[in-house]
Amino acid sequence: MTAAIPFLDIAAANRELRNELDAAYSRVMQSGWFILGSEVAAFEREFAAYCGAAHCTGVGNGLDALHLILRALDIGPGDEVLVPTNTFIATWLAVSHAGATPVPVEPVAATHNIDPARIDAAVTPRTRAIIPVHLYGQPADMTPILAAAKRHGLKVIEDAAQAHGATYRGSRTGVIGDAAAFSFYPGKNLGALGDGGAVVTNDSTIAQRVRELSNYGSKQKYVHESEGYNTRLDELQAAFLRAKLPVLDDWNSRRVALADHYMNRLAGAELVLPAVIDGASPVWHLFVVRLKERERVICALSDANIGVQIHYPIPPGLSLAYAKTPASKIACPIADTLSREVTSLPIGPHMSIEQVDRVCDALLTAIAS
Numbered sequence: 500m501t502a503a504i505p506f507l508d509i510a511a512a513n514r515e516l517r518n519e520l521d522a523a524y525s526r527v528m529q530s531g532w533f534i535l536g537s538e539v540a541a542f543e544r545e546f547a548a549y550c551g552a553a554h555c556t557g558v559g560n561g562l563d564a565l566h567l568i569l570r571a572l573d574i575g576p577g578d579e580v581l582v583p584t585n586t587f588i589a590t591w592l593a594v595s596h597a598g599a600t601p602v603p604v605e606p607v608a609a610t611h612n613i614d615p616a617r618i619d620a621a622v623t624p625r626t627r628a629i630i631p632v633h634l635y636g637q638p639a640d641m642t643p644i645l646a647a648a649k650r651h652g653l654k655v656i657e658d659a660a661q662a663h664g665a666t667y668r669g670s671r672t673g674v675i676g677d678a679a680a681f682s683f684y685p686g687k688n689l690g691a692l693g694d695g696g697a698v699v700t701n702d703s704t705i706a707q708r709v710r711e712l713s714n715y716g717s718k719q720k721y722v723h724e725s726e727g728y729n730t731r732l733d734e735l736q737a738a739f740l741r742a743k744l745p746v747l748d749d750w751n752s753r754r755v756a757l758a759d760h761y762m763n764r765l766a767g768a769e770l771v772l773p774a775v776i777d778g779a780s781p782v783w784h785l786f787v788v789r790l791k792e793r794e795r796v797i798c799a800l801s802d803a804n805i806g807v808q809i810h811y812p813i814p815p816g817l818s819l820a821y822a823k824t825p826a827s828k829i830a831c832p833i834a835d836t837l838s839r840e841v842t843s844l845p846i847g848p849h850m851s852i853e854q855v856d857r858v859c860d861a862l863l864t865a866i867a868s
């Protein structure tokens with residue numbers, strides 16, 4: 500039996516950086532300081548500089564990053580926020596947790612990202628913001644999104660949880676809208692060894708409010724100015740992320756090489772390949788193809804010991820979580836169709852071109868049989 504090809508090999512990533520990660524752990528363990536210290540402050544400076552942003556605030560995870568941005572913008576009950584119909588449910592939950600209403604907008608099927616041409620029709624007098632998601636690591640088409648936001652006076656919050664380092668017309672994701680949320684969940688392109696997240700922005704008011712809200716609504720210990728939360732990036736995760744940030748561009752470029760190889764090998768086959776928009780440089784968090792007979796092909800790949808996943812099998816608006824809300828009444832045929840066909844092939848900085856070839860061989864055989 501040939502060796503398995505995992506969907507993503509995080510252990511291999513940690514092996515490559517073993518010395519740096521061990522040193523990070525030792526530094527924090529010996530310091531005896533675990534919450535809001537010098538590692539978090541240094542990572543915030545380094546990640547802000549990486550994104551080209553004025554501010555970065557570490558928080559507990561990507562969902563909280565989105566939620567705190569909404570709170571910092573005073574978006575809450577009675578307000579509407581435009582969200583893509585096809586995204587990870589966190590994009591929607593952040594809006595619900597703030598007490599606002601998620602209003603779904605369908606994607607462009609070819610790119611999986613929110614369709615700027617559908618924004619005008621979704622706006623009402625209550626709409627306050629739009630959350631474009633850079634899904635699978637491909638930047639959303641931000642120029643027309645920003646134009647629509649300007650027409651209607653909306654804030655633009657980037658969900659960059661899958662797009663660390665991706666660029667759109669020369670800007671890194673994270674600095675294109677009013678503020679951006681990043682996740683450092685272990686499987687993300689920049690992943691911690693546990694949960695983590697950050698808010699990136701050029702707006703010092705948003706940055707300051709997020710910092711307060713994340714730390715019990717307080718600037719000064721035991722002086723509480725708002726009903727805040729406890730959702731902070733911790734020193735250990737910040738130290739691990741500092742070990743990983745210097746290799747992010749290199750690891751992203753390995754993903755790009757694998758994606759190029761998939762594109763060449765699978766061109767002309769009976770499936771839909773990812774489409775890249777003009778001016779965008781994706782970082783291929785996921786390599787997602789569309790397959791008509793998905794279940795049969797996935798079984799064949801599993802039999803060949805190849806890790807395949809589905810992102811995502813149920814659009815948030817069709818999930819039980821939103822069944823009793825107005826969003827469930829809004830049809831989302833494009834997201835529904837995509838959710839039945841999308842198939843994520845293995846990709847990651849520790850996968851080889853030979854492994855991509857093996858996936859393609861197995862996939863092409865399964866499609867043809």
Ligand SMILES: *Cc1c(COP(=O)(O)O)cnc(C)c1O
Pocket residue numbers: 560561562563586587589590632658660661681682683684694695696
């Ligand atoms: C991972 C992810 C999030 C949430 O991040 P967590 O750190 O898991 O809370 C939000 N949006 C998208 C698109 C994601 O992929």
